[in-house]
Amino acid sequence: MNSQIQIDVVNACLLAGVLALSINLLLGYTRHISVAHAAFAGVGSYAATWISIHQGLPFLTCVAIGTGLALVSGLLVGLPSLGLADEFLILLTLCTGALFTGVVTSAPDLGGAYGLLGIEQVTVAGSTLLRPSDWLPYLILAFGCVLAVCWYLTRSPYGRRLRAVGDEPTAASALGMPVQLLRLQVFALAAGLAGFAGAISAYYNQVTSPAMWSFNQTLLIIIMVIVGGSGTLAGPCLGAVVITVLPRALQFAGMPPDRAGIYSQIIFAVLLIGMILVRPGGLIGRRPGSRIVSNVFAAAGTGSGLSRSAPRARALEVRAEGLTKHFGGVAALDGVTIVLPRQQISALVGPNGAGKTTLFNALTGFLPVEGGRVFIGDTDVTMKSPAYRARLGLVRSFQDVRSFATMSPLDSVTVAVPARRGSDLTSGLLRPRATRRGERSSREAARYWLEYVGVDADDLRPTGDLSFAEQKLVALARTLASGAEVLLLDEPLSGVDGRWVETIMDLLERLREDGHTICIVEHSLHVVSRLATQVFFMEAGALTATGTVEELLGRPEFVDSYFGAAS
Template identity: 35%
Template sequence: MDFLYHIGVLFCLYAILATSFNLLIGFAGLFALSHAALYAIGAYTTAILTTKLGLAFPLPLLGSVLFAMLLSTIIALPALRVNGHYLVIVSLALQIIVLQVILNWKSLTGGTDGIGGIPPYHFGNLVIDTPFRFMMVAFIALVLCYCIARVLIRSPFGRALRAMRDNESAAQAVGLDILFMKVAVFAISAGLAAVAGSLFAQYFSYVSAESFSINETIYILAMVILGGVGNLRGSVLGAAILIILPELLKFLPLPVDIADKIRLVLYGCVLMAVLVFAPQGLLPEPRGRKAMWVSPDGGDDRTDDEALLSSEGGKRDEIVLEGRNLGKRFGGVVAVSDFSISLKKGRITGLLGPNGAGKTTAFNLLTGFLKPTSGQILLHGKDIARKKPHELVDAGVARSFQDLRLFTNMTVLENVMVALPGQKVRSIWRLFLTPMAVRRREQEAMRKAMHILRFVELHDRAYETAADLSYAEEKLLVVARLLATGAEVLLFDEPMSGLDQTTLHDIFPVIRKLAEHGKAVCIIEHNLDVIKELCDEVFFLDEGRTMAVGKPDELMNNPELAERYFK
């Protein structure tokens, strides 16, 4: 029986590791290969605190978690500014560095000899010195770690993580602090991995660098992929399969001399079969209504449009956002030169010009995605040129993108909810300290998001995945998401491109309503019918300069502009 309890202990340890790793790669989209290093930090911290300082439970466990979170935060601040394969390389370097420190700091870590004689857990007179007793402790730790991860992903913070995973720039454009979320999830994942490391040290009473190689990270990654990326239950299932399956194969009657090789072949075939027939894992990420963690019945608030769209203070035609003599250079290339624009409250402003004129670059400057080489950007007279994109959303400036950049793996309702100001979680502790208050705010957010969807006539598609919408519906969802930010300045990058005339006339009233209720609206558009139909004023941009400003008819009747662009 002790052997079975031993398997149970291993399952609990790896289930914790797979759950914590899934937070990082499945929900946040951060593909890092340093998880075994974080596991090692937890194990060695516990070993050092128990053998060298004589600390008793729970101090070694708490010390391991806090040290792993602190160290991962310090490392994450520079490392998480890169993405994709660059993050893989940086995290792999971290894995190598940690192991080299362990092997070479012999006075602290024992080097290649490791650290032995780690005492077992003591709870009063009860000593956890048998596999069965330790399995109970490990199971309790698994339940607690799983619950922590579940609270995180079933919260506004978890929704923000999934938005960041789907598209970072779009997440910034709705006001999410990407760097904060990356560092926070990296630290939380490290803390949970350190729990498994601490348990490992006290169960085996010995730690060495051999137990925490890159192969261990790949093993944990296999559990996540097999069970299902973006599904916590899948992480536990993947851990159970990869821990138990090799032991079950030992019961097959095979020739002694080739038994191990045949077991490896069978083991590999089973894994390949699962991945072929279930490429998203045995338990794929929930979609649609299954992804929502509060009752959909709470999402039907029929607040009037005045309350939804009203902008505070100011008079119609008041200049809200202004760019003065903006310039942007990329090395020797001048993308924007001496560009000026003013966006007024209650007005729709058009930004017109040929391809390559610098229109999108101008949008990027006004919304913080690029910093100007020269010039000023003023919001209500205050310079905002150095603010980050998410800070500008909080200040009242939001934008869309030409290629839409929806959160395609999330529901239509979640796409809107993630943009609501009250959903930008910056205090993770509140999720655990005031769960009922968080739930009430979630229900309020759902009601407001449903009203916004009703405003753009998408409420019937609220619980469908955004990837399933038609192109016209995707355009409406972009409007809804931008409206949800509560910003008073809304910048749309080609919101009507690719739409037929019938759909255009359905969207026109939505854009007009935004201006009628005090929003300052700016649109980049190539369709001259859209410009004439919607815009009160047009800025013509060419070669990075403002060539002309006026009403649509005035510009289209300008002989020089007509020769350059309109004909």
């Protein structure tokens, strides 16, 4: 076999690897699906080609412009996609890809269906890159640069936040993370990296055409990631090699190119279905990776956080005035006014459907209200996001835990520590020492809170593999690590056995002693009697009774409503 043909296959794998790594930031970390990824690569390819032909600018300049235009295109598509459900995001990006194909096919200046030819040859140090072997070292360099960028993004504190957003965006928002901003950044960055690959591909192939960046190409890129293993770095690279080499291997075996293409598509389909059914994590599965992050971004040998005492929470007041919310004409909240007693444990009780979780959602910003106001201290937060309220100290937990299932307990709690150096897109690169200090401090705080709740901070199992009670404890630890001073806990004791119930109740009493304000949704009268100094009874979206447990039990109407509903 001709050595140049072999090197050409290697070069094709390198370019495919860049595309796979870029879309892996979406699929593997923020868990977004874009079916316009090849179109973004096409933007970079067509931009670099057109500028080279018509403006005669140097290679690196054309590649930079193509990359930038692809990034901007990703930003423009990503903005309207914020908040969209996955199925609508797929539709939006599908239309984006179709629009790109339609424009480049119908525009005469872009070569129509045949594409653009005549891009300038690349010359380096007086030598023109003509053969695949000439290109090989520079494609290795380009691939290495993209791999380094992805390595930094995924192994840094910023990458940990991306993984949290992908695992459970609602919980991430409840902890104060700017979920939509993170998703937009990664969407645009992935598009820019795809444009980078597309621009280089145009110079390497000396042509760009609609067929090179069609919907089918996007599907191949997605298959590379799924087969290799999303959420890893080696996985997409391995998938790129498999998907790139297979059709060429069939041709090398003597199969005609047209038949090789057909059989390749059949094999890809079977391979994809088989991987989803047999090994959904891909050939290279994802691991929690706590030790990797800590070794790289934090100094070794950090001690136990329990050498310090628990921080004393401020007496932060949370109150709501006249909250109203309707669902289909039914009042879920009917003029609710409530003030949570500071540095005490209160309980919100009532029958199912009374509006307890709805009230928690309204207080924390997950549900917009139709009337009324919410205050944290003296700040009116009625129109503010859950992340904003979390940064002020109001955080809620969820009845169904919503753990960061692919992350270790230590990472799950570290990611909740308020943003420090390295948790945004650029500071880790610009200020590495500050990032390492911030990471060390964050991990010390995370270790403290994990040991506070009784969970092993060195357990490298994914949090999703822990018992339900342990997941609840990790969720409580991450809530505390976020700096929360007011905790809204939705049935923190549901689904756990008696031993864990006592453990969690002891923890809640300890938190009250440390100055935290806590409000729990709870159905067990035993738990409410032991923990709560004040009880709010809800029925049909309204607060109908307030007082101590003893006071409410002395009111026949409360007993009839509560125990009648419970029966």
